[in-house]
Amino acid sequence: MDKAIEVKNLSKNYGKVRAIREISFEVDKGEIFGLIGPNGAGKTTALRIISTLLQVTSGSVKVFGYDVTGKADKVRECISYLPEEAGAYKNLSGKDYLEFMAGFYSRNSQEKKDILEKGIEIAQLADRIKDKVNTYSKGMTRKLLLARALMINPRLAILDEPTSGLDVANSQGIRRLIKSFARQGTTVLLSSHNMLEVEFLCDRISLIAEGLIVETGSPPKLKEKYQVQNIEEVFMEVIK
Amino acid sequence: MKDFYNLIKKEMKELITRQFILSLVAMVVIYGMMGKFIGGVKEEADTKPITVSILDLDQSSISRDFINRMNERGEVEIEVINERSREEALERTKERGEKALLIMPAGFGERIEQKKAAELEVYSIMKGMSMTSITGRSVMGVMNSLSRQMSLNIIEEIVPDWEAADLIYPLRAKEFIVVEGKATPGNLGMIEGFAMSQSLLIPVVLMMAIMYSGMMVISSMGMEKENKTLETLLTLPVKRSSIVAGKMAGAAIVALIMAGIYMIGFTYYMSSFTPDTSGAGMTAVRELGLMMTPIGYLLLGASLFLAILTALSLAMILGLFVRDSRSAQSMGMPIVLLVIFPFFVLLFKDLGSLPLALKVVIYLNPFAHPTIAARALVFGDYLPVIGGMIYMALFAATLVYITVRIFNTDKILTARFSFGKRKRDI
Numbered sequence: 001m002d003k004a005i006e007v008k009n010l011s012k013n014y015g016k017v018r019a020i021r022e023i024s025f026e027v028d029k030g031e032i033f034g035l036i037g038p039n040g041a042g043k044t045t046a047l048r049i050i051s052t053l054l055q056v057t058s059g060s061v062k063v064f065g066y067d068v069t070g071k072a073d074k075v076r077e078c079i080s081y082l083p084e085e086a087g088a089y090k091n092l093s094g095k096d097y098l099e100f101m102a103g104f105y106s107r108n109s110q111e112k113k114d115i116l117e118k119g120i121e122i123a124q125l126a127d128r129i130k131d132k133v134n135t136y137s138k139g140m141t142r143k144l145l146l147a148r149a150l151m152i153n154p155r156l157a158i159l160d161e162p163t164s165g166l167d168v169a170n171s172q173g174i175r176r177l178i179k180s181f182a183r184q185g186t187t188v189l190l191s192s193h194n195m196l197e198v199e200f201l202c203d204r205i206s207l208i209a210e211g212l213i214v215e216t217g218s219p220p221k222l223k224e225k226y227q228v229q230n231i232e233e234v235f236m237e238v239i240k
Numbered sequence: 241m242k243d244f245y246n247l248i249k250k251e252m253k254e255l256i257t258r259q260f261i262l263s264l265v266a267m268v269v270i271y272g273m274m275g276k277f278i279g280g281v282k283e284e285a286d287t288k289p290i291t292v293s294i295l296d297l298d299q300s301s302i303s304r305d306f307i308n309r310m311n312e313r314g315e316v317e318i319e320v321i322n323e324r325s326r327e328e329a330l331e332r333t334k335e336r337g338e339k340a341l342l343i344m345p346a347g348f349g350e351r352i353e354q355k356k357a358a359e360l361e362v363y364s365i366m367k368g369m370s371m372t373s374i375t376g377r378s379v380m381g382v383m384n385s386l387s388r389q390m391s392l393n394i395i396e397e398i399v400p401d402w403e404a405a406d407l408i409y410p411l412r413a414k415e416f417i418v419v420e421g422k423a424t425p426g427n428l429g430m431i432e433g434f435a436m437s438q439s440l441l442i443p444v445v446l447m448m449a450i451m452y453s454g455m456m457v458i459s460s461m462g463m464e465k466e467n468k469t470l471e472t473l474l475t476l477p478v479k480r481s482s483i484v485a486g487k488m489a490g491a492a493i494v495a496l497i498m499a500g501i502y503m504i505g506f507t508y509y510m511s512s513f514t515p516d517t518s519g520a521g522m523t524a525v526r527e528l529g530l531m532m533t534p535i536g537y538l539l540l541g542a543s544l545f546l547a548i549l550t551a552l553s554l555a556m557i558l559g560l561f562v563r564d565s566r567s568a569q570s571m572g573m574p575i576v577l578l579v580i581f582p583f584f585v586l587l588f589k590d591l592g593s594l595p596l597a598l599k600v601v602i603y604l605n606p607f608a609h610p611t612i613a614a615r616a617l618v619f620g621d622y623l624p625v626i627g628g629m630i631y632m633a634l635f636a637a638t639l640v641y642i643t644v645r646i647f648n649t650d651k652i653l654t655a656r657f658s659f660g661k662r663k664r665d666i
Binding site for chain 1: 242243246249250253254257463467468469471472474475476477478479649650653654
């Protein structure tokens with residue numbers, strides 16, 4: 001089994017609104033896969049379904065062979081999800097927050113300590129890690145949340161707009177971090193508006209518009225196919 | 241179990257903030273201060289003799305004797321004034337800040353001598369609506385007592401061989417209180433304080449514990465949604481039932497701490513109103529078997545626990561529709577109303593005396609049962625208590641089941657009351 005994610009004919013309706021319409025894609029283990037599209041295209045819905053948050057209307061989704069509907073508990077053991085607009089518990093310190101999260105992934109206190117140390121290292125918040133989250137800037141909170149998502153060495157990291165709210169320097173650092181995790185074996189599924197980020201990070205991408213996947217491939221191959229300079233231009237060509 | 245404790249710890253850390261502790265401390269201090277102040281005012285009103293001006297227009301030996309007797313009783317401070325008219329006397333009384341004016345009209349003594357009722361004019365001067373302005377032992381109380389004494393003197397004078405008191409009061413009441421066939425000497429006034437604690441104090445504490453628990457859970461859900469932490473929480477490798485249980489247990493612990501502290505403050509506050517329950521009153525309560533037994537307390541605790549569990553599970557369902565901390569306040573209203581309604585009904589009426597329809601409504605409301613239990617247990621009546629507990633257990637179990645089911649679906653993220661156009665990020 002080389003597939004980390006298998007999505008087949010997935011549809012999701014919110015009442016009469018069809019958010020996703022029979023999309024299919026696969027993500028290989030260790031791959032960084034991007035879902036790219038404008039606001040309202042269905043990216044977040046797809047990520048939420050794969051993260052076991054939303055239920056499937058029709059079709060199937062498997063994560064490391066586990067069905068997200070029937071084996072949601074098993075799927076949750078494999079994944080770490082970072083929502084786009086996520087926050088942390090404001091009355092906890094950054095360290096307490098990471099410790100709380102580490103508690104769910106550790107079997108003993110040493111393991112918990114190791115996860116926590118890794119989280120603190122990834123967050124790079126220095127002494128501010130001991131301050132309450134409600135004193136953090138948006139960028140600091142995002143770094144803390146990313147640390148939470150990656151500190152457990154997840155088999156699959158699902159990152160919705162991972163660099164949202166971060167400045168250029170911090171964004172670059174995060175991209176490098178995601179790449180290094182992928183090299184160590186973590187599969188990454190991310191969504192982004194930032195086409196340059198996608199080009200830099202992703203091994204393969206799917207372009208999604210109005211709930212449909214309109215194109216899938218590696219950034220170099222897609223650029224070659226559409227004879228354009230960057231992914232932004234690919235996207236514009238595809239949705240023309 | 242590890243995940244459950246981890247969640248409880250987090251819930252408590254989130255809910256017990258510096259503001260929360262400060263507001264609790266402030267509440268206890270305010271109740272304490274109010275209790276002390278009201279107790280002081282009431283004591284002053286009860287013990288401080290009232291001051292009375294007396295205008296003796298009769299100037300007879302009988303009127304002077306009457307004034308002397310009033311003075312001797314010491315219950316009122318008397319200032320004899322010598323104004324010429326009622327208006328001047330009233331003006332003078334007001335100027336001196338006294339609370340009443342007593343005028344003995346001309347002919348007062350003569351009528352007494354003729355064994356006829358004599359009139360006294362009593363003017364009570366009201367300065368405001370405060371407790372000290374309108375309470376205090378009345379001049380009329382002293383007057384009546386003197387009037388009785390005068391009757392006794394007159395009767396003894398007319399029929400010296402008879403016991404004057406027997407002639408005035410040919411009937412004597414020997415009072416008994418009867419509860420469930422048990423009788424003990426005394427009257428209902430003696431156990432007023434005990435009845436007050438049963439009908440007000442215990443239900444208030446029960447009501448607070450239940451309401452706080454519900455509100456805590458709804459607030460917790462509100463904070464999860466406002467801080468956008470719920471999605472992350474739901475993707476953790478933790479059973480949804482553990483998340484539900486952790487939230488409910490964390491909120492219940494915080495609510496019980498709150499209710500306990502509230503109870504201390506409220507008990508102190510109420511003690512300034514409640515008549516003393518020591519001495520003869522409590523002896524009567526004990527003899528009537530109205531004291532709650534250890535088993536009674538245990539059952540009351542279990543009843544409260546089940547009501548809290550019901551409130552928590554109902555709050556979890558209501559919490560699904562909360563969008564932020566502000567909407568959490570309004571979403572808590574159904575619980576507040578459900579808790580307050582039986583409290584007020586049962587505060588003024590006994591369950592047995594209610595019309596059938598209202599009785600059914602009260603029985604169907606799970607939050608009425610701890611109050612019903614508190615009263616029934618005093619009378620050693622276990623049947624409605626156990627029946628109420630079974631009902632609450634079934635009610636809570638159904639709600640918990642529904643809550644866990646909802647938590648296992650995406651309704652937890654998508655459920656909301658919509659009063660207009662809504663935006664959804666897809």
